[in-house]
Amino acid sequence: MPKEKSRWKTVITILIIFFIISWIISFIISSFFKIExxxxxxxxxxVKGIITAEGFQSFGVKGASSTEIIEFIEKADKSPxxxxxxxxxxxxxGGAVASKEIADAVKRANKTTYALIRExxxxxxxxxxxxxxxxxxxxxSITGSIxxxxxxxxxxxxxxxxxxTYQRLVAGKYKDMGSPLKHLPFDEREILQNKLNKLHESFIKEIATNRNMPVERIREISTGEFYFxxxxxxxxxxxxxxxxxxxKELIKQQLNLTKVEFAEYEKPKTLMEILTGVFSENFFLIGKGIGSALTEQKAVNRIEIIT
Structure with missing residues (x-):
């Protein structure tokens, strides 16, 4: 038993040292070898994955960060x-705020912009x-779902x-509105539905403006249905x-370019991110199915609004 404990201590110590060295190397690389x-x-x-302000990440899968994407848009727009x-x-x-932030940044760009929808x-x-x-x-491609x-x-x-029993202590009638620990009263449901309707109406108007189409026409097809x-x-x-x-051919033709070469704007992964991704994926595969219901739950007492 003492030998087995000693062996585990050695393994843990090696892992800790490995992670510390990896972090130091990652820090040095990101500090001294930045890509211009x-x-x-x-x-x-x-623009890949769930859209959030900072980029949702779970088990090595990173989402779209509005902060990063806006930074890329501004850099590309300034590049001669x-x-x-x-x-x-x-x-x-993803998030309504993050989606609108990126859309607004796209419209602010002085360069001609194109979107290629994949899956x-x-x-x-x-x-x-x-x-x-x-x-x-x-x-x-799956599109729409407005x-x-x-x-x-x-x-x-x-x-x-x-x-x-859920002991309710609030200062402000609707402070715990949407708490999963109590039944949703009619007045709270009505308030939440009204807020969703307002957000939906803003969404519809944004699409109508962006696509130069009548609001009523967009409203007709904005049932949440997706379209191929x-x-x-x-x-x-x-x-x-x-x-x-x-x-590529469209851009070349519309902008009278002799050739098109793509400059990929994507934040390079640090060594720690790569290692974290590998370990996260492995742990996910080991525990797959055990905690699947808890994977994306962020807060037990809040409703998350998603566009």
């Missing part, structure tokens, strides 16, 4: 060598695409079943069908 910017005449900015910006979108949406560019992802000058999608959702799991019935690229083209939600090569 990619080369090419068309900026390629990816960049003639256009192409957003490669593969996102189901999915829905909800907040489509919001961003709509802010560009031209949208390209595959005929089977709607807002807010949901949570209510535990009030479960508490009652096990004779547990071929359907979106008929509805006026996108401009053409195609892929990356299609986008």
């Amino acid at each position: 910017g990619p080369s090419g005449n068309v900026a390629l900015i990816p 060598s960049v003639k256009a910006i192409l957003f490669e979108i593969n996102s189901p949406g 999915v560019g829905a909800s907040g992802g489509y919001w961003i695409a709509s802010a560009t000058d031209h949208i390209i999608a595959n005929e089977f 709607g807002v959702i807010a949901s949570y799991i209510e535990f009030a019935g479960l508490l009652e079943r096990y004779n547990m 690229g071929s359907e979106a083209l008929q509805l006026g939600l996108i401009d053409s069908l195609g892929d990356k090569e299609t986008a």
Whole structure:
């Protein structure tokens, strides 16, 4: 037993030393070998995963950070060598604030902007695409889904079943509105629904403005339904069908360029991020299914609004 304990102590010590050395190397690389910017005449900015302000990350899978993407847009817009910006979108949406922040930054750009929707560019992802000058999608890309959702799991019935009580102490009638520990009263449901309706209406007006279409027309198709690229083209939600090569040829033709070279704007992963991703993925595979219900739960007493 003493030998086994000693062996485990040695392993743990080695792991700690390894992580410390990795962190130091990562810090040195990021401090002294910063990349000034990619080369090419068309900026390629990816918008991948869940859209949040800082970039949602779970088990090594990083989402789209509005902070990073806006920084890339501003850098590309200031670069004299960049003639256009192409957003490669593969996102189901995310936070309303983060989506609007990126869409607003796209509209502020002085360069011609394009969106290429890959597998999915829905909800907040489509919001961003709509802010560009031209949208390209595959005929089977998932687009649209112009709607807002807010949901949570209510535990009030479960508490009652096990004779547990939620002791409510608030200063302000609606301070715990949407708490999953109590039943949702009619007045609170009405308030929340009204707020979702307001956000949805703003979403509709933004899309109508961005696509230069009547608000009523956008309202008709803004049921939250998703559309394939071929359907979106008929509805006026996108401009053409195609892929990356299609986008390349379109940019070359519209901007009278002899050639198009993409400059990929993507934050390079540090050594620690790579290692964290590897370990996270492995731990996820080991525990897959055990904690799946808890993976994306952020707060037990809050409703998350997603576009």
